[in-house]
Amino acid sequence: MFNIERWQEIFDTIRKNKLRTFLTGLSVASGIFILVVLLGVGQGMQNGISKEFEDDASNSIWVWTRPTSVEYKGLNPGRMFTLTNDDYDFIQRKHKDQIEFQSSRVRIWSAVVSHKKESGSYSIEGIFPDFQLIENEDMVSGRYINQNDIEERGKVAIIGYKIKKDLFKTIEDPTGLFIQLNNIPFKVVGVYSDKGGEREEDRVFIPSTTAQQVFNRGQTISNLSYTLQPEDNFEATVAKSEEFVASMTAYLKSKHVIAPEDERAIGVNNSLENAKRFYALIFMIKAFFWWVGVCTIIAGVVGVSNIMLIIVKERTKEIGIRKALGAYPISIIGMILHEAIFVTAIAGFTGLIGGLLLLELVGPFVETEFIANPSVNFNVALTTVIILILAGAIAGFFPAWRAARIRPIVALRDE
């Protein structure tokens, strides 16, 4: 490798066989170029879809009630039933180890909320402190509901940023000021914002205990929400969550006298299930691009092997001459491989850099619904180039080896 005479010999050969070198190089460079761009687009699609998904994705599980749909133990279908604090407490106790965050919710769909002369109709939700994490709310000012508020049934409220704008206009920070919820005064202790935008910022959060008391809800609640402790891997997490959902619905059905086969009565939205579909889609996209990539590499390897075969064939007579002049077989093999590896490497890196440059220059401007910031993992691309070089070398070795072993007289006869 480090024999300077050999390098000179290689450069001589390359310089004087420009077309051959160019064609070899072109096929390798374009192969790598296409591969890099493809992988980039694949990554871009993944980014794009991930982004769509991120907006309202979490690992949350929501539970609510609907009219029953199956007659059971003498009870007619179409019966309404309501979740209670007991349900919430029981599930909390039973699944203590699994649950990460939890909150029940008491929902007052539309209430008049006012501050001084400004008023509007918004929904009020009585919740627990964990709800902030389940819904992923950010605080603009002040704090969220805390355990103390729950225990003391405090008349405190967290308002959405939109409500703040509607009711408080120019007042920068309304914490400490009072609002009326259906004419009952509550102290604003925080303002939240939501990544989902304004349509998620028109709610007022108060302690769930306060909500039940003030709005005469007794022990009833509107729905339950949970997130679970993540497992080691995604599959296990999904499996655990399905198990949790099954166990919880079974309990609720027996408690509220609902037929086990009633699929309607208890509504469950397990966003992990959605995530599973999402990951399956991502996986398919990735698999597709990898498949295309592997095919490109195989095509590249076949191309390089073909070129190597042609080169060796074309040089058979030259090899015969060299052998007649006293070339060792190893030096013949070395000569062919050295040149092939050198050309493939230069061309491979040219294609690699070309592809990366294209992605780098054009990538940030690509912003469609499905493709975002196409980019490629440099290590993956580099590995591909190295694979191609190695494959080319191996593919080239056999014809070179054969050529080096044929008797000089046979090689010389070649035209």
Place this chain on the structure above:
Amino acid sequence: MIEITDLHKSYQMGSNSLHVLKGINFKVSQGELVSIMGSSGSGKSTFLNILGMLDEADQGSYTLDGVQIKNLNEKIAARYRNKFLGFIFQSFNLITYKNAIDNVGLPLYYQGLKRKERNERAMHYLEKVGLADWATHLPNELSGGQKQRVAIARALASDPKVLLADEPTGALDTKTSYEVMELIQGINDEGKTILIVTHEPDIAQMTKRIVNLKDGLIIDDRRVEQVRAKSYV
């Protein structure tokens, strides 16, 4: 210098076997200039190729400068070819993309000489064949006679013990042929052992010994009065 006893060679062609050399006994001493004659297909090239270790005999013994040539591995064969033998072919066999000086320097490359020394030595031999001014020309810029001179310079470059030439004038016109023969005679005058395969009697007359091959056997081997090529030029 060369000693051959009972040399046999057949070519296998499908199920047929063509017995080309059928027991050749042959001796050449240092400094001889020998021509091998015979009609086309009589096995001259086959014989020369075996002498040049480009091909192997089926049977018989071959000693070159006291070294037994038999069952050599590729590596040793390559070294012997480089050290002991210089080849001149009818079709020149120059490497087309290398210029004259690089072609001449190639055997020296395989001896592991550095470029500078290769070029010095190659230049020396190009001067010897009268082509110093053509050193940087590619083969396709040279005439047939010039190509053969480059090939001769290349054969001489590694200072081999024996020069082997297979119809060196076969592709050249008469005048150029005589010029090449003059060069070969000059090299022989300096003491180099040379074997020439030819079917042209006038070329053979310019050597010192004529060996006649027929049906795979030497039928005639005699010394002749050498005709100097110079007298024709």
